[in-house]
Amino acid sequence: MKLEVAPRARKGLRRSIAAIASLACAVALLPGTAQADNPIVQNIYTADPAPIVHNGRVYVYTGHDEDGSTYFTMREWRVYSSADMVNWTDHGVPMSLATFAWADANAWAGHVVPRNGKFYWYVPVRQRSNGQMVIGVGVAESPTGPFRDALGRPLVGNGEIDPHALIDDNGQAYLYWGNPNLWYVRLNPDMISFSGGPTQIPLTTAGFGTRTGNPSRPTLYEEGPWVYKRNGLYYNVFAAQCCSEFIAYSTAPGPTGPWTYRGTVMPRQGSSFTNHPGVIDFNGGSYFFYHNGALPGGGGYTRSVAVERFAYNSDGTLPTINMTAAGPPQIGTLNPYVRQEAETIAWGSGIETEPSSEGGVNVGYIENGDHIKVRGVAFGSGATSFTARVASNTGGGRIELRLDGTNGPVVGTCTVGGTGGWQNWTSTTCAVGGATGTRDLYLRFTGGSGYLFNVNWWQFGGGSAVPSHG
Missing domain, CATH: 2.115.10.20 (Glycosyl hydrolase domain; family 43)
Structure with a gap:
């Protein structure tokens, strides 16, 4: 069952993290600026x-x-x-x-x-x-x-x-x-x-x-x-x-x-x-x-x-390594045309994770304005649909599919309705247009006040298969 007392206490801290996430995303969109996904x-x-x-x-x-x-x-x-x-x-x-x-x-x-x-x-x-x-x-x-x-x-x-x-x-x-x-x-x-x-x-x-x-x-x-x-x-x-x-x-x-x-x-x-x-x-x-x-x-x-x-020095010694906000470069790309766990995240703002009744972990405690960033998503010739596994004990909300940033172009919007429980899962599908090439994907969650819904996994459809490390 959804235990809300402790997570509500934690959400204040997550709001602070959301603030620096927004700053990091803004910086990432500047020309020539490295992505910022550390920690x-x-x-x-x-x-x-x-x-x-x-x-x-x-x-x-x-x-x-x-x-x-x-x-x-x-x-x-x-x-x-x-x-x-x-x-x-x-x-x-x-x-x-x-x-x-x-x-x-x-x-x-x-x-x-x-x-x-x-x-x-x-x-x-x-x-x-x-x-x-x-x-x-x-x-x-x-x-x-x-x-x-x-x-x-x-x-x-x-x-x-x-x-x-x-x-x-x-x-x-x-x-x-x-x-x-x-x-x-x-x-x-x-x-x-x-x-x-x-x-x-x-x-x-x-x-x-x-x-x-x-x-x-x-x-x-x-x-x-x-x-x-x-x-x-x-x-x-x-x-x-x-x-x-x-x-x-x-x-x-x-x-x-x-x-x-x-x-x-x-x-x-x-x-x-x-x-x-x-x-x-x-x-x-x-x-x-x-x-x-x-x-x-x-x-x-x-x-x-x-x-x-x-990289090791030629004689096998270790170099001096400094902390960065950028972290390492991505290896390959992520394939959106196979099922991806919602808790696969490059940067998350406002969200929490919890055990799922369907096994593993789901993303939960989602409120209006929270988002998940997934880096290097290889859409190839273009996706035509998006499916998410969702649950809600309230009236639900919407998943905005955006590219390159939380204010980037919207390529699809999925409506999530109430399912009668935080672990009563169903699938919702919506049309997608304009998601081509390799882009950063942002799942931006919108709706009313309070907790909106949970997400267990997602998958795009209609596009060409692409090589994947994800």
Whole structure:
């Protein structure tokens, strides 16, 4: 059922985000101006990105900072995916503190790794029995969950946080974590047990740089290790020297060292005093995920995940990467002639998402003037119709189909009537004209006061098939 109390409280913040969305859209329409679609999620605060590549898509797992938080108040994790690095599909909440009956707080920075046809999500949580931070493991058969507690107890725990898993070329898996220290264990092939005990990696100034003014922490290493292998070299990218943190990295010939400090990846930027790295290669490009406080009300406890494309230097070193509002370029185009989830969004203004009775997630809490932007939609020779799956417990409203901006040309308008419930779904279809070529699509929602309707998915008809990454 539609629960309105908490979302009504959140909509004030979404109005603020709507204001900067309008500004971003206006800027995007200026000649020669880059698109502005960072952060990649706008309807909630997200933090601590952990990206993976699976079956031609990027999945990024995040934490969720609660609105108005004055601490790291986090109760659940989220997952988003994309095939083109600009339009991100919201898959909802596949795991929360409730997944771990023995945990009571702090759904903090985790990491997912696929193996054995399953997906293992290592997360730090507070153990109810002793109040200590420990590492739990969720497991699922799908990258979007749902995840369940793999052990019914912590995997390992010593009061430290930020786990990250690496499966080496020889099949040996490692779990790294730590703040203020840096630890690892050798995971067994089942990924939910380990051989030997936790081993501490020596934090030397040669390995992790020199911190001044803090004798108890002589190196720059702070937290958030992201360890991976590329061209025979092991990289450890980490959050450095709180507060505020920057992102630094070290390299080593082996997965446990010896490490050599290499310098800064992302300088201190943005309005969050923490940062958290995630690095992947996808479709011939390299991508750096991080978080900042760029949304309205954003800061150190209300963060937002963003991403940049980068290229390694010829010697394998990492370049300096700066935060941008533009984010990476789009890979390919989005095909409007196949069903697209309404929660596939480059930028959303005013909307929320929620679980759908038809499965997955739908866009909801839509009010007059809210909109969704979808980038790089390949209409080809031209669409002739538009169908949306909708539901409304009120009198409904209209979906205006606009190109290039919220005030761009209207190529179609679909009327949404009442359906007798927020999860009583029906399909509505309207004629479309003038949607040709590759354009940015804006779904602009209009109607009376209050909540208008929900949208589950949409699809254009009548046009030519186009190659798609969406």
